[in-house]
Amino acid sequence: NEIKKICELGFSQFNHHLTSEDLTEIKKIDDVIKEKVQVNGAPGFQRFHNIHNEHALPKGFFNKCNELAKEYFNTSSSTFEATQYQISWHHPQNNPPGLGYHVDDYGKILKFFIFFNEVTDKNGPFKILESSRNFMKMIHGFMWIWLTNLKRTYYEIDHIPSSLLKNERKFLCSPMSIYAVDTSSLHSASQVIEGERRILVLTFRDTRFEI
Numbered sequence: 001n002e003i004k005k006i007c008e009l010g011f012s013q014f015n016h017h018l019t020s021e022d023l024t025e026i027k028k029i030d031d032v033i034k035e036k037v038q039v040n041g042a043p044g045f046q047r048f049h050n051i052h053n054e055h056a057l058p059k060g061f062f063n064k065c066n067e068l069a070k071e072y073f074n075t076s077s078s079t080f081e082a083t084q085y086q087i088s089w090h091h092p093q094n095n096p097p098g099l100g101y102h103v104d105d106y107g108k109i110l111k112f113f114i115f116f117n118e119v120t121d122k123n124g125p126f127k128i129l130e131s132s133r134n135f136m137k138m139i140h141g142f143m144w145i146w147l148t149n150l151k152r153t154y155y156e157i158d159h160i161p162s163s164l165l166k167n168e169r170k171f172l173c174s175p176m177s178i179y180a181v182d183t184s185s186l187h188s189a190s191q192v193i194e195g196e197r198r199i200l201v202l203t204f205r206d207t208r209f210e211i
Helices: 002-009 020-034 059-073 135-147
Strands: 011-013 045-049 079-089 108-115 127-129 168-170 177-181 196-206
Touching (some): 002 011, 002 059, 020 196, 059 196
Antiparallel strands (some): 011 177, 079 196
C-alpha cells in the first residue's frame, strides 16, 4: 500500500485513488494558471503560491490526500500548509529552484506532486534517492551537528553515501501522474533541456515534530 511504499522508498504513486471528475477539475487549474505565465524576461521558471485561495481544489481529491497524510503521520489531524504551481522551461541561464540534493525540512512532511504534462529526461524530471527518508537523522548525530548549521538542507554529493546515490530514481511519467512524497528524502530538481514542465504541489505537515 501507499504507506509501506513511502516508508520503504520515500514515495508512492497516487493516481489510482482519483476519479475522472477529480482529474478534470485539477486540469482546469492548470489551464487557468498557465495563461498567466510570462515567459519573456523570466529565468526559466515561475512560481504561483497558494493557488488554492483562488482556485478551489476538488474536494474528493483533497480529502484523499488529507486521509493519507493522517495515516502516514499516525495522527488524527494533519496540517494542510500550502499549494504551489510551478512551470519550468529551457533557458540559457536556467537554474531551477531545488537543484541539488536536499531535504525540505527536518519535521514530518508529505507532498503530493501533480505533473500536468509528460515528463522525460529532457524537461526537468524530479529526482529522489530511494530509501533516503529521514536522511538528516542518518547523519546529524555523528557529523552534521558539528560541521554545519542544523537547518542546512542541501548536501554535497561527497557527503551522501554511495549506497544511496545508486538508488536515484527519476520521475519519468505520463501527463496527470500524481505522487505522494516524503520530502525528508533526498531529492532534487533537474534542468530543463527542452520543452517545459508544469507541476502542482500540495503540502501537508505534522507539526508535532517540528524542529
